[in-house]
Amino acid sequence: MAREAKKVVVIGSGPGGAGVAALLQARGYRVTLLERNDFYGGKCWSFTKDGSVVDSGVHMFSMGASGQHGDLNRLVGGDLEWFTANPSEHLLLGGKYRVNLYQSLTDPRGGISNMRTNMRMAADRISSLAGGGMGKELEREVYRASRRNTPLETLRAVAKIARLNPSYFAELDEITLQEFMHRITDDWLPLQGIAALSMLLTVVPYSEVSAGEFLWCFANAFRKHTLGVPRGGSREIPGAFLRAFARDGGELRLGCEVARIAVREGKVRGVETAEGEEIAADLVVSNAGIKRTLEMAGEEHFPAEYASYVNGLKYSCAFITTKYGLDRRVVDLPAPSFFNIPAVDPDHMFDYIGDGGVPEDPFLFTPFPSEWDTYAAPPGKQLIICGVPGPIEVSGENVAQCERILDRAEERLLEIFPQIAPHIEWKMRTHIAHTASITGKPTGECIGLSQCVGQTGAHKPDPWTPVQDLWLVGADAGARGVGTEQASGSAIYVANLLA
Numbered sequence: 001m002a003r004e005a006k007k008v009v010v011i012g013s014g015p016g017g018a019g020v021a022a023l024l025q026a027r028g029y030r031v032t033l034l035e036r037n038d039f040y041g042g043k044c045w046s047f048t049k050d051g052s053v054v055d056s057g058v059h060m061f062s063m064g065a066s067g068q069h070g071d072l073n074r075l076v077g078g079d080l081e082w083f084t085a086n087p088s089e090h091l092l093l094g095g096k097y098r099v100n101l102y103q104s105l106t107d108p109r110g111g112i113s114n115m116r117t118n119m120r121m122a123a124d125r126i127s128s129l130a131g132g133g134m135g136k137e138l139e140r141e142v143y144r145a146s147r148r149n150t151p152l153e154t155l156r157a158v159a160k161i162a163r164l165n166p167s168y169f170a171e172l173d174e175i176t177l178q179e180f181m182h183r184i185t186d187d188w189l190p191l192q193g194i195a196a197l198s199m200l201l202t203v204v205p206y207s208e209v210s211a212g213e214f215l216w217c218f219a220n221a222f223r224k225h226t227l228g229v230p231r232g233g234s235r236e237i238p239g240a241f242l243r244a245f246a247r248d249g250g251e252l253r254l255g256c257e258v259a260r261i262a263v264r265e266g267k268v269r270g271v272e273t274a275e276g277e278e279i280a281a282d283l284v285v286s287n288a289g290i291k292r293t294l295e296m297a298g299e300e301h302f303p304a305e306y307a308s309y310v311n312g313l314k315y316s317c318a319f320i321t322t323k324y325g326l327d328r329r330v331v332d333l334p335a336p337s338f339f340n341i342p343a344v345d346p347d348h349m350f351d352y353i354g355d356g357g358v359p360e361d362p363f364l365f366t367p368f369p370s371e372w373d374t375y376a377a378p379p380g381k382q383l384i385i386c387g388v389p390g391p392i393e394v395s396g397e398n399v400a401q402c403e404r405i406l407d408r409a410e411e412r413l414l415e416i417f418p419q420i421a422p423h424i425e426w427k428m429r430t431h432i433a434h435t436a437s438i439t440g441k442p443t444g445e446c447i448g449l450s451q452c453v454g455q456t457g458a459h460k461p462d463p464w465t466p467v468q469d470l471w472l473v474g475a476d477a478g479a480r481g482v483g484t485e486q487a488s489g490s491a492i493y494v495a496n497l498l499a
């Protein structure tokens with residue numbers, strides 16, 4: 001007699017939860033996905049406003065169709081489609097230099113690869129990293145790259161070697177990107193670029209992010225040449241996974257919050273919803289974040305050491321945003337996204353976040369969704385989303401700080417593009433309270449756990465937990481990469497471990 005398929009409850013429909021639900025359903029499990037919101041997608045969600053498709057956050061996807069989202073979509077036979085652009089980004093560096101960033105960093109049209117800087121760099125300074133264990137191969141490459149005298153060439157060389165030998169990433173996980181970069185150069189211009197890029201890719205200041213994690217993200221983004229956005233807005237990433245899930249017979253319940261994960265004798269038994277409904281399951285996979293999962297299951301069911309490790313984990317910073325609907329298309333750039341790279345001391349670029357301050361010259365991450373996808377705004381109109389890094393705890397003080405940061409960000413945006421102001425039809429701010437209301441947490445972090453030293457690679461929380469058959473999925477568990485991409489990577493990893 002055929003054995004009955006195992007029953008799985010997935011908690012949460014972010015890209016990680018939606019992805020693992022679709023994969024497990026496709027592989028023969030009976031999956032029920034419970035989502036507390038009335039909409040799916042978690043922080044990777046979009047809504048419709050006055051005919052525009054507006055991301056709840058501010059999103060671009062570093063590897064597009066060639067990354068983890070594309071892989072997962074192919075595995076479940078999904079219908080996700082992508083836009084890419086070349087150049088993909090237009091940068092204003094230090095208020096002076098305008099540079100187009102092409103999908104390949106060394107594209108000669110970009111100019112960035114030719115940017116000469118006065119590098120104080122020696123191969124031995126690099127090869128002595130992490131106790132000198134980087135090997136001759138790396139030393140030779142780095143030396144050659146340093147002779148070419150561009151920090152980007154040097155980074156590419158390190159990333160290339162580390163790809164060939166992933167153990168280098170593990171070694172680089174033990175030092176911060178700031179420390180690593182100062183071994184390559186002390187010049188502010190490249191350091192400003194890398195400090196900003198670290199914030200963009202990991203939403204962690206470069207004084208904290210692990211060099212290994214950053215280089216992994218950086219190397220893959222510029223190797224795949226498919227940075228982009230999905231057709232129909234960010235919600236289409238979890239949306240495509242969930243359409244495949246529904247096609248394969250999975251059950252999605254929106255507006256269904258899990259209050260408790262039932263554990264008995266060290267094993268998961270199911271969940272109880274906020275309405276008091278008990279749902280039995282053989283396996284529970286939680287996309288609610290590692291800390292919330294621990295709370296829902298009850299700390300008493302975990303070894304004290306695990307509970308204290310989880311409670312000590314740190315979150316990334318936040319991105320806070322203003323969305324602008326313009327009555328016509330008034331900004332015409334060579335690329336569909338714009339970045340302001342501040343002319344400030346790179347080592348202190350993001351100190352304002354913790355100091356309660358406001359940046360004089362803010363780092364602006366500004367995609368123009370209607371330039372990527374003309375259908376993102378009504379015909380002839382333009383949609384702009386301007387993101388800037390901010391604090392995460394939702395307190396009165398921080399909310400007021402976010403408002404001040406967004407005031408300054410708007411001033412700077414309108415200084416750079418004065419043609420925008422007379423054409424603003426509507427604008428809308430979404431910041432930490434908004435992000436926290438999506439996830440149900442007291443904090444509005446952007447990514448999930450911080451990809452700082454001590455929390456990446458071998459130190460990243462595993463998807464399995466000490467409670468039997470309770471698993472984690474999403475940005476908090478098991479994978480490397482940029483935001484949503486690590487969530488989809490985690491989903492693939494968890495599904496492979498389970499089926």
Ligand SMILES: Cc1cc2nc3c(=O)[nH]c(=O)nc-3n(C[C@H](O)[C@H](O)[C@H](O)COP(=O)(O)OP(=O)(O)OC[C@H]3O[C@@H](n4cnc5c(N)ncnc54)[C@H](O)[C@@H]3O)c2cc1C
Pocket residue numbers: 011012013014015016017034035036037040041042043044056057058059060061062256257258259287288289292319320321387435438439440445446447448473474475476482483484485487
């Ligand atoms: C402003 C902003 C900008 C960003 N920019 C980018 C970007 O450019 N590129 C990028 O790749 N990433 C970006 N990110 C990060 C990215 O959105 C997140 O890293 C990603 O969504 C995390 O996915 P996840 O699957 O781990 O879970 P989440 O997206 O956090 O989703 C978790 C889900 O679990 C649900 N849930 C929680 N508790 C319960 C419960 N008890 N019961 C039922 N459901 C529950 C929540 O409602 C939510 O739907 C950005 C995020 C923000 C906020």
